[in-house]
Amino acid sequence: xxxxxxxxxxxxxxxxxxxxxxxxxxxxxxxxxxxxxxxxxxxxxxxxxxxxxxxxxxxxxxxxxxxxxxxxxxxxxxxxxxxxxxxxxxxxxxxxxxxxxxxxxxxxxxxxxxxxxxxxxxxxxxxxxxxxxxxxxxxxxxxxxxxxxxxxxxxxxxxxxxxxxxxxxxxxxxxxxxxxxxxxxxxxxxxxxxxxxxxxxxxxxxxxxxxx
Amino acid sequence: xxxxxxxxxxxxxxxxxxxxxxxxxxxxxxxxxxxxxxxxxxxxxxxxxxxxxxxxxxxxxxxxxxxxxxxxxxxxxxxxxxxxxxxxxxxxxxxxxxxxxxxxxxxxxxxxxxxxxxxxxxxxx
Numbered sequence: 001x002x003x004x005x006x007x008x009x010x011x012x013x014x015x016x017x018x019x020x021x022x023x024x025x026x027x028x029x030x031x032x033x034x035x036x037x038x039x040x041x042x043x044x045x046x047x048x049x050x051x052x053x054x055x056x057x058x059x060x061x062x063x064x065x066x067x068x069x070x071x072x073x074x075x076x077x078x079x080x081x082x083x084x085x086x087x088x089x090x091x092x093x094x095x096x097x098x099x100x101x102x103x104x105x106x107x108x109x110x111x112x113x114x115x116x117x118x119x120x121x122x123x124x125x126x127x128x129x130x131x132x133x134x135x136x137x138x139x140x141x142x143x144x145x146x147x148x149x150x151x152x153x154x155x156x157x158x159x160x161x162x163x164x165x166x167x168x169x170x171x172x173x174x175x176x177x178x179x180x181x182x183x184x185x186x187x188x189x190x191x192x193x194x195x196x197x198x199x200x201x202x203x204x205x206x207x208x209x210x211x212x
Numbered sequence: 213x214x215x216x217x218x219x220x221x222x223x224x225x226x227x228x229x230x231x232x233x234x235x236x237x238x239x240x241x242x243x244x245x246x247x248x249x250x251x252x253x254x255x256x257x258x259x260x261x262x263x264x265x266x267x268x269x270x271x272x273x274x275x276x277x278x279x280x281x282x283x284x285x286x287x288x289x290x291x292x293x294x295x296x297x298x299x300x301x302x303x304x305x306x307x308x309x310x311x312x313x314x315x316x317x318x319x320x321x322x323x324x325x326x327x328x329x330x331x332x333x334x335x336x337x
Contacts, residue, residue: 089272092291117310121272121289148311149249149289156246174270175249176289176310 012127012171016082019125026071037064084133084198085125086207091118091176106194106209108179113144118176120209122196124151126171134200135163137177141192143211148176162199179211247311247334253286255333256308259295263305266292299325 021027041060044053090097090106097107109116126133133154138161139145147163150156151173154165163175179194192211198204256262265277267288274292277285293308304322307314313330315323 091268091272092274093272115312118268121268121270123270147246149252150246151249153248155248158246174268174289176268176291178310 012125013082013129016085016125016127017076019085019087020079020082021072021075024075026075030067030071034064034068037061037067079204081127081202083127083130083201084135084206086135086196087123087125088120088177088207088209089123091121100212104210105212106179108143108181108192108211110181113146113178113180116178116180118148119179120177121174122147122177122207123174124172126168128171130201131168132166132200133164133168133198135206136197136199137161137163138195138197139179139193139211140195141190141211142182143179143192143194144182145177145179145194148178151175164200179209181211245335249289250286251334252290252308252311255330256290256293256295258297258329258333259293259306260298260303261296262293263296264292264294265290297322297326297329 037060041057041064044057044060046053049057088101088106090101093101100107106120108119124135137145137147146158146161147156150163151165152170153167154163156163177194194209194211195205196207198206256265262277265285266274267277267280267285268291269275269288280288290308291310295306295308297304297306299322302319302322304315304317304319304326306316306326313326315326317323
């Protein structure tokens with residue numbers, strides 16, 4: 001019974017962890033570094049080797065494993081629980097928007113936030129162990145952002161700029177997000193960010209979009 | 213009660229300021245109104261004919277409804293819906309686009325009819 005319970009929530013949680021972790025710089029650095037140590041251990045493990053190289057080989061194998069797993073374990077402890085994972089893509093993209101996405105940038109539209117076309121599609125994956133969520137859409141600089149729709153079963157509170165859902169029926173959903181720059185704004189702000197923060201559960205910022 | 217705006221999208225702030233003008237009261241409403249996606253589908257479903265329908269896929273592309281392989285279009289986010297409403301033997305074409313409404317008619321009665329359907333489906337609590 002308990003095993004069934006563990007199995008029912010484990011894959012989604014592990015999946016959310018995997019999606020989050022594989023996007024980090026430490027993952028991108030640790031995998032080739034670990035491969036490097038692994039290859040060195042093979043060199044040290046050449047046939048007819050002196051005895052001391054056997055120890056070197058073992059140490060290199062351990063270093064290779066540690067390089068791979070230690071950053072992942074630290075990431076798990078620092079960022080748990082992996083309740084919600086958020087990902088995005090540009091909405092109705094031109095080729096330039098895809099290139100901007102590769103650099104982690106999203107284009108904004110000039111005008112009133114209720115009038116502009118959406119800039120991004122936000123995808124949300126939720127662990128089945130939670131029953132509700134509150135996601136706050138925060139912007140810094142001359143930027144304002146709001147969803148076009150509340151996704152299934154949720155409501156958008158425009159006073160707090162929060163998407164709220166008490167009873168989740170879809171654990172995987174998406175919504176278009178409008179990002180607008182105030183028309184009268186002359187520029188000059190250093191930070192132009194739109195963030196989505198999990199204010200219901202962990203208090204963590206789950207997505208940061210750098211706005212062009 | 214009806215409120216006319218340039219783009220035909222009746223925002224709560226505009227409705228409230230119209231009420232305020234009438235009642236000379238002290239209402240205030242912050243921010244704009246974000247409807248639930250299902251209510252937008254309810255509005256599209258209320259039309260007599262769907263002429264053209266485009267949706268966002270989860271990866272941001274815009275696809276026509278006919279291109280959706282599963283056929284279950286209402287699982288997607290609507291982008292543009294060109295729809296037709298029939299009322300008293302007359303028809304009116306309406307474009308719904310990213311939460312903005314354009315009614316292609318000067319006939320006051322038809323416009324009123326569409327806006328009332330829009331309000332009753334989208335603002336329905």
